[in-house]
Amino acid sequence: MKIQRALISVFDKTGLQELAKGLSKKGVEIISSGGTAAFLRKAKIKVTDVSKYTGAPEIMDGRVKTLHPKVFGGLLAVRDSKKHMNEAKKNKIQMIDLVVCNLYPFEKTAAKKSAKEKEVIEQIDIGGPSLVRAAAKNYKYAAVLIDSADYKDFLKEFEEGEGEISADTSKKLAFKAFERIALYDDAI
Numbered sequence: 446m447k448i449q450r451a452l453i454s455v456f457d458k459t460g461l462q463e464l465a466k467g468l469s470k471k472g473v474e475i476i477s478s479g480g481t482a483a484f485l486r487k488a489k490i491k492v493t494d495v496s497k498y499t500g501a502p503e504i505m506d507g508r509v510k511t512l513h514p515k516v517f518g519g520l521l522a523v524r525d526s527k528k529h530m531n532e533a534k535k536n537k538i539q540m541i542d543l544v545v546c547n548l549y550p551f552e553k554t555a556a557k558k559s560a561k562e563k564e565v566i567e568q569i570d571i572g573g574p575s576l577v578r579a580a581a582k583n584y585k586y587a588a589v590l591i592d593s594a595d596y597k598d599f600l601k602e603f604e605e606g607e608g609e610i611s612a613d614t615s616k617k618l619a620f621k622a623f624e625r626i627a628l629y630d631d632a633i
Contacts, residue, residue: 446588447609450474450519451543452495454481454511454573456550460593462488464545467600471608476541478503478510498539511572520544520579524586544580545590548573548625552632569633577622584619585612591622 451473455461461484465475469490477485478495485492496502499513519541522529533540549570554560580589588610590599595618602610 446542446586446612446615448473448542448588448603449608450476450539450541451545452476452511452516452520452541452576453485453492453545454478454495454576455545455547456570456573457547457593458484460596461485461545462490464590464596464600465490467604468543471603473543473608479507508571511576514538516541516576517579520576520587521583522586523583541580541587543588543590544576546573546576547591547593548577548629551629555632570629574626574629577626581619581622581626584615588615589618589622591618591625595621 448468449472451468453461453465453475454477458481461481465485465488469475475485475490475492476495476498477492482492482494495511495513495516499515501513503510514536515538518533518536518538522533522538522540524530524540532538549568551565551568551570554568555565577589577591580587590596599610599614599618602614
């Protein structure tokens with residue numbers, strides 16, 4: 446699978462600079478939002494704001510950023526379906542080949558004895574799990590990285606594969622992503 450466009454939205458930025466630089470070096474277009482976009486810009490990595498990509502602003506204190514047909518169409522399109530690709534073209538949807546996303550620290554916040562209900566509720570991630578599920582569901586066409594511990598091996602394969610990763614790697618990452626989302630939902 447060729448990686449040409451990535452959506453990066455992470456709470457924990459561990460290892461992100463190296464991963465994003467490696468992707469950018471191979472010409473991958475990076476789309477991001479909020480604090481992740483600011484972090485990448487500070488690291489001198491070219492990034493397109495998700496609001497520019499979608500044509501819709503981030504709203505409701507950042508609660509709504511990535512929840513948009515241009516994002517989810519780009520992740521969920523079956524690339525060898527003429528119908529899907531025609532609909533994408535008609536709606537000016539570009540394919541997204543990689544999601545890099547980790548989730549708000551709900552478990553950590555909820556475990557604090559001093560945490561107020563409002564604080565805990567704000568740590569329930571909506572967009573992140575949705576992005577992860579979409580990419581994992583469509584692992585034949587979109588890869589997902591949810592754990593910074595996987596960045597190094599992913600980047601090595603990506604670089605050695607001249608901008609591609611194997612279907613097997615994408616499938617393994619999808620399984621890991623679904624497992625993480627299940628644990629996250631269970632914690633909530």
